[in-house]
Amino acid sequence: MQETVFNIIQLVLASLLIIVILLQQKGSGLSGVFGGSSNIYSTKRGFDKILHFATIIIAIVFFGISIVRLAL
Secondary structure, X not given: OHHHHHHHHHHHHXXXXXXXXXXXXXXXXXXXXXXXXXXXXXXXXXXXXHHHXXXXXXXXXXXXXXXXXXHO
């Protein structure tokens, strides 16, 4: 029973992590690979900042659940 709950939680966190990562804005695309990127440092604001922190929190919780599952 306990293992099933951890499996469901981990599946939900993995799905959320994928969605949050895919929602983040990309750079300038393929031109950045060849050195054509002219990105200027800018701070994250608004929704981008929320997505950034959500990604970090979800990843930490996902990692923690994975460690707990290993200990069981």
